[in-house]
Amino acid sequence: MSNVTDFVRGDTRAQGSPRNDLGHLSDEALLALVSRGDDAALGQLYDRYGRIAYGLALRIVRDRALAEDAVQEGFLAVWRSAGTFRAEHGKPSTWILTLVHRRAVDLVRREERRRADPIDEVAQHDPAGSEATDEEAWLRAQRQVVQEALRKLPPDQREAIELAYYGGFTQSELAERLGQPLGTIKSRMFAGLRRLRELLAEAGLEVDAP
Amino acid sequence: MAHDLAAAFALDALDDDEADEFEQHLAICPDCEDELARLRVAAVALAFAGELAVPPPRLRERVLDVGAPVIPLRRRRRPQLVAAVAVVAAAVIAIAVRPWDDGGSLGGMKRFTAQGARATLLVDRSGEAVLAVRRLPPPPAGKAYEIWVIAGGKATPAGWVRSSFAPLARPVPPGASVAVSIEPAAGSPQPTGALVLRAETT
Numbered sequence: 001m002s003n004v005t006d007f008v009r010g011d012t013r014a015q016g017s018p019r020n021d022l023g024h025l026s027d028e029a030l031l032a033l034v035s036r037g038d039d040a041a042l043g044q045l046y047d048r049y050g051r052i053a054y055g056l057a058l059r060i061v062r063d064r065a066l067a068e069d070a071v072q073e074g075f076l077a078v079w080r081s082a083g084t085f086r087a088e089h090g091k092p093s094t095w096i097l098t099l100v101h102r103r104a105v106d107l108v109r110r111e112e113r114r115r116a117d118p119i120d121e122v123a124q125h126d127p128a129g130s131e132a133t134d135e136e137a138w139l140r141a142q143r144q145v146v147q148e149a150l151r152k153l154p155p156d157q158r159e160a161i162e163l164a165y166y167g168g169f170t171q172s173e174l175a176e177r178l179g180q181p182l183g184t185i186k187s188r189m190f191a192g193l194r195r196l197r198e199l200l201a202e203a204g205l206e207v208d209a210p
Numbered sequence: 211m212a213h214d215l216a217a218a219f220a221l222d223a224l225d226d227d228e229a230d231e232f233e234q235h236l237a238i239c240p241d242c243e244d245e246l247a248r249l250r251v252a253a254v255a256l257a258f259a260g261e262l263a264v265p266p267p268r269l270r271e272r273v274l275d276v277g278a279p280v281i282p283l284r285r286r287r288r289p290q291l292v293a294a295v296a297v298v299a300a301a302v303i304a305i306a307v308r309p310w311d312d313g314g315s316l317g318g319m320k321r322f323t324a325q326g327a328r329a330t331l332l333v334d335r336s337g338e339a340v341l342a343v344r345r346l347p348p349p350p351a352g353k354a355y356e357i358w359v360i361a362g363g364k365a366t367p368a369g370w371v372r373s374s375f376a377p378l379a380r381p382v383p384p385g386a387s388v389a390v391s392i393e394p395a396a397g398s399p400q401p402t403g404a405l406v407l408r409a410e411t412t
Contacts, residue, residue, distance in 0.1 A: 039274055042273070042274060043270065043273070043274050046270055046273045046274070047270075050265055050269065050270065050273065051262065051263065051264065051265060052257055052258060053257075054263055054264075054265035054269065055257075055260045055261065055262055055263035056257040056260060058263050059260045064266075067265075068265070068266070068269050068272065071265065071269060071273065072269070072272045072273055075273045076273075089243070089247045090247050090250060090251065093254075094250055094251060094254045097254050097257045098250060098253075098254060101222055101254075101257065102222050105222045136262070139258070139262060140262075142258045143258055143259055143260070143261075143262075146255050146256065146258050146259040147259050149255075150256075150259060161221060161253075161256070162256070164218070164221040164222070164223035165221045165222070165223075165253060165256045166256070168222070169223065170218075170223050170224060170225045170228075171218045171223045171224065171228075172225065174223070186214050186215075186217065186218060189217040189218055189221060189223065190214070190216070190217035190249075192217075193217050193220060193221070193249045193252040193253060194248075194249070194252070196252040196255065197248060197249070197251055197252035197255075200251075200252065200255055205255070
């Protein structure tokens with residue numbers, strides 16, 4: 001029979017302290033645990049994608065408090081709807097970041113906070129002196145690949161998808177803003193995303209085709 | 211024609227009405243569903259194009275905290291309940307003097323002293339319960355201590371006493387009693403062995 005100390009220690013773990021064993025699980029396995037109400041698994045997913053999610057939200061809403069709200073609401077959506085995730089439609093990371101992105105766009109539309117030119121405003125504020133972990137190196141490499149692919153897009157396509165994704169503009173707002181017919185904006189976004197996907201695949205970035 | 215909304219949807223560039231329209235269309239158009247999945251891969255790659263930002267440490271706590279209002283009761287309550295029992299029991303064991311009053315209230319939980327072995331049953335408002343057992347000898351070989359919730363003359367299995375604190379696998383309705391008996395280690399559908407303790411909640 002275990003004693004009080006053992007039991008309290010075991011209980012602390014159940015309440016969501018970091019569990020090293022979760023680190024070996026796939027994102028899919030973690031989502032399955034989250035769908036069964038495992039908050040430690042949610043924490044592990046946050047540890048994997050929280051930084052990307054926060055950086056993305058910050059870029060869209062341009063306000064730290066709002067960015068935190070977007071990430072929190074996005075992960076709340078993950079928590080609530082993990083049971084509806086379908087692996088055949090993409091990776092968990094895609095799904096999670098899609099949920100966070102949607103919250104950030106909702107917030108920025110509500111706040112009427114729009115960046116005039118998201119392309120020029122890419123802040124060069126790498127956290128100075130941050131340790132070059134494997135994860136960090138991987139993220140930097142990935143960022144370079146995506147940035148290079150973006151540079152290879154036709155400028156009008158790049159403009160349309162960047163203003164939409166980072167600026168939170170709707171297609172109708174973009175048509176007005178860019179002085180183009182709605183159909184043109186739709187075509188640019190579609191062609192731009194398609195081309196971007198090809199470029200990423202060519203660059204060897206893991207692309208999960210369903 | 212909603213087909214041409216897939217890219218804008220992947221970029222979250224639709225207004226609410228357009229997004230609704232496309233979502234309805236998605237439900238009946240597997241082609242668009244596949245197309246959307248492909249376009250999303252490219253859209254989400256944009257998330258990785260930005261500079262790395264460091265979220266404040268409190269954000270992790272906030273993210274984990276958002277679970278609180280929606281975590282199913284069974285999952286959330288029990289650890290807290292068990293923790294409370296552990297703390298209380300530890301204090302009681304340490305002091306080892308004051309007997310607990312039956313039916314007293316403790317942090318919203320009612321506590322009941324068992325007859326037979328020394329044990330205390332704590333039940334919260336929703337019926338979630340924990341049995342704190344003291345100095346129970348190890349069960350005979352091949353046997354185990356099985357917990358029963360007895361209500362309306364019917365005993366239902368409610369888990370096992372394997373440590374000093376045993377959360378019950380089912381709620382305890384008002385007026386029910388909780389008993390522990392010695393059963394085969396594989397469990398019994400009904401109590402068959404010697405009764406070790408019994409706690410009435412009336």
